[in-house]
Amino acid sequence: MSENNHLHHHHQNHCSPSPAETMSEDDEPGRPQPPDPGSKKTRNCAAVHPSPHPDRVLEIVLEHVLQFLTARRDRNAASLVCKSWYRTEALTRSHVFIGNCYSVSPSRVTARFPRVRSVAIKGRPRFADFNLMPLNWGAHFGPWVATMGKAYPWLERVYLKRMSLTDRDLCLLGDSFVGFKELELVCCDGFGTGGLAAIASKCSQLRVLDLSDTEVMNDGVDWISCFPEGETCLESLIFDYVECPINFEALESLVARSPALKKLRLNREVSLGQLYRLMVRAPQLTHLGTGAFGPSEAQGASDQEYDYASAFSACKSLVCLSGFREIVPEYLPAIYPVCANLVSLNLSHANINVEQLKPIICQCRKLQVLWVLDSVCDEGLKAVAAACPDLRELRVFPFDPQEDAEGPVSEVGLQAISEGCPKLESILYFCQRMTNAAVIAMSKNCPDLVVFRLCIMGRHQPDYVTREPMDEGFGAIVMNCKKLTRLATSGLMTDRAFAYIGKYGKLVRTLSVAFAGDSDTGLKYVLEGCHNLQKLEIRDSPFGDAALLSGLHHYYNMRFLWMSSCHLSRQGCREVARALPRLVVELLSYEGNEKMDDGAVDVLYMYRSLDGPRNDTSESVTIL
Amino acid sequence: MAFEGDLNLEATELRLGLPGTADHDKSGVTKSNKRGLQQAQSSDHEESNIVSNDENKRDHQESTRPAKAQVVGWPPIRSYRKNCLQPKKAEPESAGVYIKVSMDGVPYLRKIDLKIYKGYPELLKDLEDMFKFKAGEYSEREGYNGSEFVPTYEDKDGDWMLVGDVPWNMFITSCKRLRIMKGSEL
Numbered sequence: 001m002s003e004n005n006h007l008h009h010h011h012q013n014h015c016s017p018s019p020a021e022t023m024s025e026d027d028e029p030g031r032p033q034p035p036d037p038g039s040k041k042t043r044n045c046a047a048v049h050p051s052p053h054p055d056r057v058l059e060i061v062l063e064h065v066l067q068f069l070t071a072r073r074d075r076n077a078a079s080l081v082c083k084s085w086y087r088t089e090a091l092t093r094s095h096v097f098i099g100n101c102y103s104v105s106p107s108r109v110t111a112r113f114p115r116v117r118s119v120a121i122k123g124r125p126r127f128a129d130f131n132l133m134p135l136n137w138g139a140h141f142g143p144w145v146a147t148m149g150k151a152y153p154w155l156e157r158v159y160l161k162r163m164s165l166t167d168r169d170l171c172l173l174g175d176s177f178v179g180f181k182e183l184e185l186v187c188c189d190g191f192g193t194g195g196l197a198a199i200a201s202k203c204s205q206l207r208v209l210d211l212s213d214t215e216v217m218n219d220g221v222d223w224i225s226c227f228p229e230g231e232t233c234l235e236s237l238i239f240d241y242v243e244c245p246i247n248f249e250a251l252e253s254l255v256a257r258s259p260a261l262k263k264l265r266l267n268r269e270v271s272l273g274q275l276y277r278l279m280v281r282a283p284q285l286t287h288l289g290t291g292a293f294g295p296s297e298a299q300g301a302s303d304q305e306y307d308y309a310s311a312f313s314a315c316k317s318l319v320c321l322s323g324f325r326e327i328v329p330e331y332l333p334a335i336y337p338v339c340a341n342l343v344s345l346n347l348s349h350a351n352i353n354v355e356q357l358k359p360i361i362c363q364c365r366k367l368q369v370l371w372v373l374d375s376v377c378d379e380g381l382k383a384v385a386a387a388c389p390d391l392r393e394l395r396v397f398p399f400d401p402q403e404d405a406e407g408p409v410s411e412v413g414l415q416a417i418s419e420g421c422p423k424l425e426s427i428l429y430f431c432q433r434m435t436n437a438a439v440i441a442m443s444k445n446c447p448d449l450v451v452f453r454l455c456i457m458g459r460h461q462p463d464y465v466t467r468e469p470m471d472e473g474f475g476a477i478v479m480n481c482k483k484l485t486r487l488a489t490s491g492l493m494t495d496r497a498f499a500y501i502g503k504y505g506k507l508v509r510t511l512s513v514a515f516a517g518d519s520d521t522g523l524k525y526v527l528e529g530c531h532n533l534q535k536l537e538i539r540d541s542p543f544g545d546a547a548l549l550s551g552l553h554h555y556y557n558m559r560f561l562w563m564s565s566c567h568l569s570r571q572g573c574r575e576v577a578r579a580l581p582r583l584v585v586e587l588l589s590y591e592g593n594e595k596m597d598d599g600a601v602d603v604l605y606m607y608r609s610l611d612g613p614r615n616d617t618s619e620s621v622t623i624l
Numbered sequence: 625m626a627f628e629g630d631l632n633l634e635a636t637e638l639r640l641g642l643p644g645t646a647d648h649d650k651s652g653v654t655k656s657n658k659r660g661l662q663q664a665q666s667s668d669h670e671e672s673n674i675v676s677n678d679e680n681k682r683d684h685q686e687s688t689r690p691a692k693a694q695v696v697g698w699p700p701i702r703s704y705r706k707n708c709l710q711p712k713k714a715e716p717e718s719a720g721v722y723i724k725v726s727m728d729g730v731p732y733l734r735k736i737d738l739k740i741y742k743g744y745p746e747l748l749k750d751l752e753d754m755f756k757f758k759a760g761e762y763s764e765r766e767g768y769n770g771s772e773f774v775p776t777y778e779d780k781d782g783d784w785m786l787v788g789d790v791p792w793n794m795f796i797t798s799c800k801r802l803r804i805m806k807g808s809e810l
Contacts, residue, residue, distance in 0.1 A: 127697065127700075129700075129702050130696075130697030130698070130700045130701070130702070131696055131697050131703075132696065132697045213702070213704070241704050243704075348705075397701070397705060398699065398701065401699050401701040401705070401706060402699075403695075403698070403699070430699060430701075455699055455700065457698075457699045459695070459698070514698070514700075515698075539697075540695075
């Protein structure tokens with residue numbers, strides 16, 4: 001495939017190609033000679049020179065037009081029109097999204113897209129978050145940074161999810177990309193404070209350092225002190241789950257010299273008193289994640305009680321609030337001054353009850369995103385329903401995430417939310433008991449639902465009242481919520497539920513199934529019916545080889561399929577691998593099981609790859 | 625059992641339990657880093673985890689479920705969410721003894737935990753560091769010699785005592801607050 005440097009130049013609205021550009025390996029026959037090198041022309045070069053081949057004009061126009069195309073699905077579609085469009089699109093794509101890091105090699109990406117400024121790569125599948133994946137499975141950033149370091153010196157942004165990075169990778173990143181601006185690491189691991197120090201010190205243009213949910217090893221390096229002196233460009237500094245103590249004086253100084261800082265999310269090592277000191281230095285914040293939300297008894301801590309409410313008052317632009325770790329609820333009223341403007345509130349680490357929630361939530365009229373603990377009970381959810389008509393996203397996490405624990409929230413809370421929050425688009429709800437009626441009600445009251453994730457924590461739990469399976473409830477969701485793209489099921493479910501999903505879940509892209517179904521038929525319904533299915537993760541369900549083989553027509557279109565503790569055999573998986581040569585079929589085994597040759601499969605993880613199977617596997621991985 | 629005909633038992637093994645529990649320790653998926661499986665979650669009762677699929681179906685309408693030991697990765701909550709719910713301060717060790725410390729001429733107080741010291745020398749050294757002074761030589765007869773700063777404390781009876789007179793263990797239980805007095809006041 002030729003890299004047509006003509007288009008590079010035209011990309012810059014400049015019509016005079018340099019001599020080097022005439023040496024392009026263009027394989028189109030009949031192309032005219034390029035115009036005189038060195039002559040500067042305006043955009044109307046077509047009128048001045050002997051008219052270029054019509055195809056060339058089209059390419060030039062296309063390039064200008066494609067600059068406006070940003071959505072990757074649109075770009076992917078454009079690239080399929082013809083070779084010329086493919087080339088032009090490739091040259092104008094500035095952001096590349098890799099949904100599965102093993103679906104393509106880094107060099108293939110850099111070869112096709114030479115002018116990339118921003119990269120997003122996703123690695124492990126989601127079930128890895130719940131310890132279902134063997135150690136050291138893969139998803140290493142190393143090969144990517146090595147290749148991109150040479151190909152994209154002007155790279156500005158890297159977003160990684162569920163990847164492993166080393167300190168060395170981060171060093172290389174800092175060294176390779178001079179104008180690097182944004183690093184977002186979500187659910188990543190493998191590096192320590194040394195790596196962070198490298199980023200802080202090397203990336204002088206850094207605007208965003210976002211370590212959401214990422215594990216950072218405590219190597220004792222004071223990374224906060226490694227930011228350069230003088231004013232920084234920092235706009236976003238997020239380290240709320242980094243479990244390392246930080247040098248507070250250095251942090252305070254950093255915040256004080258970062259006038260563009262809008263998003264700051266602190267880890268729980270930061271005390272309330274320290275938060276106060278930071279807030280008074282950064283009243284321009286729009287997103288704040290507090291550290292510990294209560295007085296600290298640390299040795300030597302000042303006895304002073306600050307006027308926390310005044311600090312919150314001063315932050316007139318605050319729209320997003322989170323943190324509240326180790327909360328002392330008596331301090332919650334400090335946030336009253338900002339409630340009226342809050343769009344997003346994350347109280348999911350705050351073990352508060354309904355009486356403590358009410359005075360806050362009834363002031364949050366504009367709230368669109370709320371994360372809470374089930375400690376607020378059904379009554380608390382009723383208060384939410386009454387106070388937040390604009391709610392788009394709700395997540396209710398369990399304080400005690402065990403199967404047979406007390407369940408403070410139930411179908412009552414879900415029903416109330418569905419009645420009070422008709423604009424709901426996304427819900428994640430952990431509970432111990434549920435009824436089909438409440439789920440059906442939600443399907444009717446909240447037609448805009450895009451994401452429905454219900455986790456009834458007791459495995460195989462039926463409808464609490466009728467004792468029937470939860471089939472009708474989930475059926476109603478896929479039937480009535482026409483925009484649904486993501487679904488996670490739980491509770492007792494028969495094949496009938498999957499029949500509904502296959503029949504009505506035409507837009508579903510992500511499906512998560514656990515401890516559900518009766519037989520292969522269930523999975524067959526899904527594989528045959530859900531034409532848009534991209535990510536399918538199944539655990540502990542009675543689906544076997546026959547079901548697996550019924551999806552052969554679809555696997556190339558998926559980002560991945562995960563099946564763990566189901567009824568698959570090596571033989572069945574081998575058949576799939578044979579039928580679909582470009583599918584990478586990985587069998588993962590848990591510790592102690594590697595040598596077991598009884599044919600049973602612990603985990604099947606498969607995905608399409610353009611570059612064949614990977615070569616960085618550990619002992620627990622077999623690629624068929 | 626009802627479903628045996630459908631499932632090829634020779635090729636597959638009926639297993640819905642904890643991965644790797646069939647013959648081995650349940651530590652199958654334990655990770656060494658913080659994201660690892662909470663040991664408290666793993667079951668000690670391996671048999672109860674190996675529940676064949678058919679048992680759990682509609683045959684068991686009522687709540688007669690098999691004893692539910694915790695299953696790996698269920699419910700699907702990330703480990704930090706479980707960790708974070710334990711307050712940092714709920715340490716198994718006994719709570720510290722925090723007392724206020726004031727020094728004459730200094731506008732703000734400090735707070736220290738007496739429990740972290742093993743004896744008077746350590747305490748005095750820390751106070752000296754904190755307030756940038758030197759306490760002088762202590763002797764039972766003459767108190768602190770060689771400095772205008774004298775460490776005193778208020779005891780349970782409300783009396784102001786010289787630091788160092790009573791045995792350490794008695795001191796930490798009876799001391800309510802510390803005051804470093806400047807010699808001119810004595």
